[in-house]
Amino acid sequence: MSKVYTAASMSLDGFISGPGETGFEHLFAWYGNGDTAVQTANPEMTFHPSAVSAEHVRSLFEDTGALVVGRKLFDQTGGWGGTHPMDRPVVVVTHNVPEGWPREDAPFTFVTDGIESAVERAKAIAGDRAVGVNGGTIARQCLDAGLLDEIWIELVPVLLGGGTPFFEQLGNAPVVLEGPVSVVEGTGVTHLRYRVR
Template identity: 65%
Template structure:
């Protein structure tokens, strides 16, 4: 079965961005606080982390077969310049195919009939690998639909005070997870992984 996971870098007080959708200079310090390079599909984006976090990033890359993201994230990044840094196809959940884009190509598939359809499509693409879900609102929808298997948190020692939560507007809170089943100590980041309990 293709696993569906979500992951994010999160402040100690639970935010994946500050209230102005920024704060990344704090959250993503661990992407550049070491000397072990992890290249990405974007030639201008290379992570320079501790050896531990580099292993963590490489494992993430190797196990990810497709991504599901919200339209907002696609727009903010301008479609990652044409190809996601993880070098996998991205299924975009949207109300309509953005102007100037084909409904699907090797890099992007625009799904307009909802989150369950998007997850099914991404699973078909990922095959034996995992489907990663990105963006707090989309992640919340996926867990609410009972389709999420794991939550991966890169916990960063900063208090942002306010901001965008990991799961925005989660309608099924309180939600108990199992774990962490993995705790990896990086430098300025703690990599934690939890399992979502199967619906009773």
């Protein structure tokens, strides 16, 4: 059975972006503060984290079989030009299928009947590999619906003072997690993995 996880770079005060979509230079600094190259499917996007974080990122890429994202991110990135940087099939949760999609040359699926259906679809695609769901609204919906198995936090040593929380408006707070089941010390980031009970 495919495991469902969410992962995001988060500030010490719990934000995945700062006020007014700022702070990314801090949140994502660890992707570029080392000298170990990690290729993505986007030839213009190569990460250079520390060796420890590179291993972490590569292993996450390898273990992932499909992704679930919201329509907002899909629009913001222009559907990543048809190829997600992780080079994996993407299931987009949306109310309406965007014009020009789906495309034969891009492994993007559009699900209009809710998060459960989207995760089910992604699991079928992922086979025995994991399904990665986007932080923010999508992750929170999965958590509320009991669809989430693991939370991966890339904890970054910055206080952003506001912005978008990793998890907000939780339906079932408090949510007690198990772990961390792993702690990996990168440079400028601590990779923490928790299990949802």
